[in-house]
Amino acid sequence: xxxxxxxxxxxxxxxxxxxxxxxxxxxxxxxxxxxxxxxxxxxxxxxxxxxxxxxxxxxxxxxxxxxxxxxxxxxxxxxxxxxxxxxxxxxxxxxxxxxxxxxxxxxxxxxxxxxxxxxxxxxxxxxxxxxxxxxxxxxxxxxxxxxxxxxxxxxxxxxxxxxxxxxxxxxxxxxxxxxxxxxxxxxxxxxxxxxxxxxxxxxxxxxxxxxxxxxxxxxxxxxxxxxxxxxxxxxxxxxxxxxxxxxxxxxxxxxxxxxxxxxxxxxxxxxxxxxxxxxxxxxxxxxxxxxxxxxxxxxxxxxxxxxxxxxxxxx
Numbered sequence: 001x002x003x004x005x006x007x008x009x010x011x012x013x014x015x016x017x018x019x020x021x022x023x024x025x026x027x028x029x030x031x032x033x034x035x036x037x038x039x040x041x042x043x044x045x046x047x048x049x050x051x052x053x054x055x056x057x058x059x060x061x062x063x064x065x066x067x068x069x070x071x072x073x074x075x076x077x078x079x080x081x082x083x084x085x086x087x088x089x090x091x092x093x094x095x096x097x098x099x100x101x102x103x104x105x106x107x108x109x110x111x112x113x114x115x116x117x118x119x120x121x122x123x124x125x126x127x128x129x130x131x132x133x134x135x136x137x138x139x140x141x142x143x144x145x146x147x148x149x150x151x152x153x154x155x156x157x158x159x160x161x162x163x164x165x166x167x168x169x170x171x172x173x174x175x176x177x178x179x180x181x182x183x184x185x186x187x188x189x190x191x192x193x194x195x196x197x198x199x200x201x202x203x204x205x206x207x208x209x210x211x212x213x214x215x216x217x218x219x220x221x222x223x224x225x226x227x228x229x230x231x232x233x234x235x236x237x238x239x240x241x242x243x244x245x246x247x248x249x250x251x252x253x254x255x256x257x258x259x260x261x262x263x264x265x266x267x268x269x270x271x272x273x274x275x276x277x278x279x280x281x282x283x284x285x286x287x288x289x290x291x292x293x294x295x296x297x298x299x300x301x302x303x304x305x306x307x308x309x310x311x312x313x314x315x
Contacts, residue, residue, distance in 0.1 A: 006207060006208070009207045010200075010203045010204055010206075010207050010208075011203070013203040013206045013207060014199055014200060014203040017199055017203065017245055018199055022195075026188070027106070030180075030184050033067075033180045033181075033183035033184040033187060034180055037176060037179050037180045037183055038176075055089065056088060056089060056092055056129065056132065056133075057125070057129065059089045059092045059093040059096075059128070059132070060092045060093065060095075060096040060124075060125045060128035060129050060132065061096070061125055062093065063092065063093035063094065063095070063096040063097030063128055064096040064097060064099065064100045064101065064121060064124045064125055064128065065101060065102050066097050066101055066102075067101045067102055067103050067187070068097060068101065073093075073094050073097040073098055074094065074278060074281060076093075076097075077090050077091075077093055077094040077097075086136075087132075087135055087136045087139065087140065088132040088133050088135065088136045089132065090132075091128075091131055091132040091135040091136075091139070091290070092128040092129055092131065092132025092133075093128065093132075094128075095127055095128040095131040095132060095269065095294060095297075096124050096125055096127060096128025096129075097128075098240060098268050098269035098274070099123075099124040099127050099128070099240060099264070099265050099268055099269065100120055100121060100124040100240055100264075101240060101241075103241065104120075104240045104241035105117050105120065105121060107241045107244055108120050108241070108244060108264075111244040111245065111247075111248050112244060112247065112248050112251065119261065119305070120261075120264060123261050123264075123265060123301055123305065124265060126301060127265045127294075127297055127298060127301055130297040130300070130301070131290075131293050131294055131297045134293050134296075134297070135290065135293060138289050138290075138293060139282065139286050139289060139290060195241075195242045195245070197242070199245045201245075201246045203249075205246065205249045205250065205253065206249050206252075206253075214250055214253035214254045214255050215253075215254035215255075218250065218254075218255040218256055218259035218260075222256075222259075222306075223299065223303050225256060225258065225259040225302075225306075226258050226259045226261075226262040226298070226299045226302030226303050226306065227262075227295070227299045228259070229255075229259035229260070229262040229263035229266070229298075229302060230262045230263065230265070230266035230267075230270060230294075230295045230298040230299045230302065231266070231270060231295060232263055232266075232267060233263075233266065233267030233268070233270055233271045234270060234271055234272065239268060240264075240268035241268075242268075243263065243264060243267045243268070244264075247260055247263055247264060250263075256306055257305055257306055258302040258303055258304075258305045258306025258307070259302055259306070260302075261301060261302045261305040261306075262298045262299055262301065262302025262303075262305075263298075263302075265297075265298040265301060265302070266294055266295060266298035266299075269291070269294050270291050270294050270295055270298070274291065275287050275288070275291060278290055278291070
């Protein structure tokens with residue numbers, strides 16, 4: 001295939017996929033902006049503390065439904081920590097929240113099928129629980145220091161908790177409609193570039209990458225396949241949901257259910273930007289430990305998913 005025909009083929013796949021995905025992507029961001037506007041952090045933090053095991057499950061579920069990217073979840077997790085949340089609640093909330101959200105579940109349904117929605121939600125909650133409990137031991141000292149985070153980190157995102165613990169808006173705008181629109185535009189600027197990157201990569205994979213290579217790298221039952229999938233996002237910053245076009249194409253090329261699950265769990269949080277954001281809170285060494293726990297957790301859940309559903313799910 002000559003370069004010009006290759007470029008035309010990639011462009012055609014990119015355009016077709018964009019027409020299919022972008023409208024629902026924008027709708028999902030609008031729903032996310034509405035939730036972000038009308039559900040306060042104070043309300044969230046109030047229910048995510050306590051000793052009962054059920055509160056840990058609640059923390060992971062609530063985190064999994066909040067429409068924020070990783071960099072938005074970190075200040076919110078700091079707020080929960082400062083309001084009395086313990087280590088496992090905080091990290092369970094953060095990890096599940098980075099992996100999925102309500103808008104991402106809608107995108108998952110549109111891009112790779114309804115059967116993936118429940119699978120992704122359950123896997124993300126389990127991911128949060130696994131990393132949250134592991135973090136209790138691995139990050140005990142760093143978490144103790146993080147109980148009083150730097151004011152600069154808490155003030156990065158509008159609506160988070162300030163240095164004295166009060167809720168505030170950095171730039172208050174009269175009217176809920178204008179506020180929702182502002183949040184929608186902000187989320188669009190945050191997510192859109194990485195959705196475009198994923199669409200381009202998906203088109204390149206479709207045209208240039210032979211299916212047998214995908215099967216070799218991301219084999220259904222192999223631990224190596226899930227591990228490779230878990231670290232695939234390190235050079236990039238795929239907000240949760242932005243990886244879906246690429247995952248869809250990899251599934252069509254022979255990727256197994258287990259590695260696909262591991263990729264969707266880990267890619268939004270195991271990357272260089274997340275290391276920088278979490279490192280501000282925990283310090284570089286502890287941030288590396290946390291991301292390593294995320295890789296191990298996503299790999300383990302991917303292997304388990306591959307064993308439970310060896311035939312995979314269709315797209």
